[in-house]
C-alpha cells in the first residue's frame with residue numbers, strides 16, 4: 001500500500017481551502033493536514049465536515065500543557081473523526097500519556113482511536129538553535145531519539161521528526177512505531193524556514209512512514225502536478 005503524503009493546508013480560510021483542494025484534483029480520501037492557521041479560523045466544524053466527506057485528517061495542533069488540560073483537549077479532538085493528532089514530546093511522558101488516554105476516552109464506540117504523534121524537535125530547529133537557544137547538550141539525533149523513547153514509553157503511536165533522523169530512530173526505538181516527517185523539499189525548492197530537510201526520495205530511503213508537505217505543493221504553479229510528482233518520488 002502507498003505510504004501517505006499529507007498535504008499541509010496552511011491556509012487562513014475555507015474558501016482558499018476549497019480552491020486548493022479543487023486544484024489538487026485529489027479524491028475525497030486524500031491525506032490532508034489541518035494546522036493552527038485553518039483551525040483557528042474555521043474550527044472544529046470544518047474538521048468534522050472534511051472528515052465526513054472522507055478526507056483523512058492529520059489535525060496538527062501540537063498540544064503542550066499540563067496533563068489534565070491535554071487529556072480533556074484530546075478527548076474533544078477524538079470526536080472529530082480525525083486520523084491523527086500531535087503533542088509536543090517536550091511536554092513529558094505524563095502529558096503524552098494523558099493525551100493518549102484522552103483520545104481513547106473521547107473516541108465514539110466503534111470508531112478508530114486517532115493516532116497520537118509526538119513532535120520531537122521541530123524541523124525548523126537547527127543544530128545551532130538546539131545548542132545555543134535550547135541549551136541542549138545532546139547532538140540532534142540523540143535528542144530526537146531520547147524524546148522518541150519517552151513518547152513510545154508513554155504510549156504514543158509515533159513521532160514527528162526530520163527524515164534525517166529516521167534511520168537511527170528505527171534502530172534505537174524500533175520499527176513498531178510511526179515516523180512521520182515534514183521538512184520535505186523536492187529538489188529545486190527553497191528551504192523556507194525549515195532547517196532539517198530532505199527530498200521525498202531521501203525520506204523514502206531513510207524509512208519515513210509518511211511525509212508532510214505544504215508549500216512545495218500549495219504554492220506550486222501547478223499544485224496537482226507537484227503533489228503527484230511528490231507521491232511518485234516517495235513511493
Ligand SMILES: O=c1ccn([C@@H]2O[C@H](COP(=O)(O)O)[C@@H](O)[C@H]2O)c(=O)[nH]1
Pocket residue numbers: 008009010033035060119121122123124160161182183184192194212213214215216
Ligand atoms: O517539526 C515539524 C512539525 C510540523 N511541521 C508542519 O509541517 C508542515 C510543513 O510545511 P512546509 O510548507 O512543507 O514547510 C507545516 O504545516 C508545519 O506546521 C513541520 O514543518 N515541522
